[in-house]
Amino acid sequence: MSETMAPSFLVNDQLALFRSMLRIRLVEEAIATRYAEQEMRCPVHLSIGQEAVATGVCLALRPQDQIVSTHRSHAHYLAKGGDLNAMLAEIYGKETGCCGGRGGSMHLFDAAAGILASLPIVGSAIGIATGAALAFQQEGSDCVAVTFPGDASVEEGIFHESLNFAALMSLPVVYVIENNLYACFTGLEQRQPHRPLGDLALAHGLTAVTADGNDVEAIHAAAKDAIAKARDGGGPSVLVFNTYRWREHCGPNYDNNVGYRSEEEFQQWKARCPVESLQKKLMAEGQLSDQDLAAMTAEIEAEVTAAFQAAKAAPFPLAASAEERVYA
Template sequence: MPKTSPAARLELLWMMLFIRRFEEKICEVYGAQDMKTPVHLCIGQEAIAAGVCAHLEREDYLFTTHRGHGHCLAKGMDPYRLYAEFYGRTEGCCYGKGGSMHPAEPSLGILGTSAIVGGGIPTAVGAALASHLRDEPRVSVAFFGDGASEEGVFHESLNFAALKRLPVVFVCENNAYAAGSPLSSRQPHPEIWRHAAGYGIPGVAVDGNDVQAVAESAGAAVARARAGQGPTLLDCKTYIWKGHVGPDCDCARGVRPLAELQAWQARCPLAAFRARLLDEGLLTEAGYAARLAETDARLDADIARAKAAPFPEPDALYTDVYHQRS
């Protein structure tokens, strides 16, 4: 993505706005108790999903985590199918059986989402191996949190991907917490990107709240992977505004310091990029307000439609349980 492309930069802003409002709508309706699935929200981290997925083609593979709504939306998933999934309806992307943590959309390269910490990393490497063996131009992207970098499979996957020069990009959403455990109490240093050196691949530290910085780093990593030059590890520093799970903030329970949250909210990725584009004359207040109203209207309609969609029939419990070859 050229730095000087106004259209591309506006699309990054609109995608961040789309993800933010999608998740804020969940906060608005969750208290009604009609949406039974646990939700892990990515509010505050939208720049990473938008910046990385801006470089992915429809056929590229995406593997994400329990906090994956933003990644799925940025890859092109229909918000209605996600909302319907969260409400447990048959028109959800997994027919109401996956909930918030397990969306899938194979036609978009979203082959399945794992709520297991680090679970998407080896599957992304496996998909990249398949692409390599088939001589396909597909790239795989694995999103994961800083906690996943402590799993053995993270290191095994980096090693194998580097050895085989596989077309995969590892994207760590480093928000400094694994559930309620701070990174400083789990690792001797906070720089996940430094792990890449041990496997002879590039490791890049990125301001995960600067969508343009993410997009530029991700663009280079995706291009490198697509050219057959192997994997890259992106360490995107960011912060989630909500608690580990649910629409509430966990600062009131003493999990995180309120002052820390407020400091990161002052660095809101959406507000910062919006202000930058306004200053540069690429955006007007009226244009932003119009897009916000359009986004809200679409998402409100999607939620209403999803809530009214049918539940699965009882015998659907036994369908799609496993795949049987014909």
């Protein structure tokens, strides 16, 4: 298992990575702020603090490549190019949502952007992404499938079954393990023996690369290599990115008072904020000014405000349409 170092990037690449992370952060902070209004009537799992993984991986993909996300789906959806208006309308349960208001936050998809599905059952996305990769292979396509299992997903049988099958078939799939250390309220050390998560991939004969999950450039470099390998027929890979969610497992609040993690631990990870880290680097290099940041922030905030207004103004699904969008 190797540790990926961040390479030098073109300025435009760095700015694209930064803007994507900032946009995800501002969208989710707006969701957290507005959630108390009681108009979003579905659970929300926020990725605040984890934006680097979704951004670094998805910006290495083509639009026609497919991702399969989890219950914590907002960041993946946005980084892959999903429609923000459709996402927020879905969270508000409106007809203009990406699932017609029937799925909520944990069921986001956008076929045009290559977002195959978001699935809330732990580990369930792994098999779907493996199947998508098999379809690409059978079609003779050079597209790649990517999924984002959390550290708890590796405890599911589907993880091992999928890696075994993908290795045997040399499928074009990348398994991105977002290790945020906790499954709801239970720490990794209470659920698994002490060993690197990447060793699970090695046991199935797959390449495993581990990188800092708060370093978006290192993530992007590792993702580009794994995706290029899969696209060229080199088979599947596992990427392990260690990161940290700032807010509660499910919901808009902070939960450091619950007792499963300490305020000190949270502050240590918060000091490694992926958005602020790249922002400081770009400013130190003279690639981003205070004026640039203000303009970028204002542009994103205007987009977010307009999307919330559109979601609130959109109609709810009609009762007569209850049987629509149902597949058997």
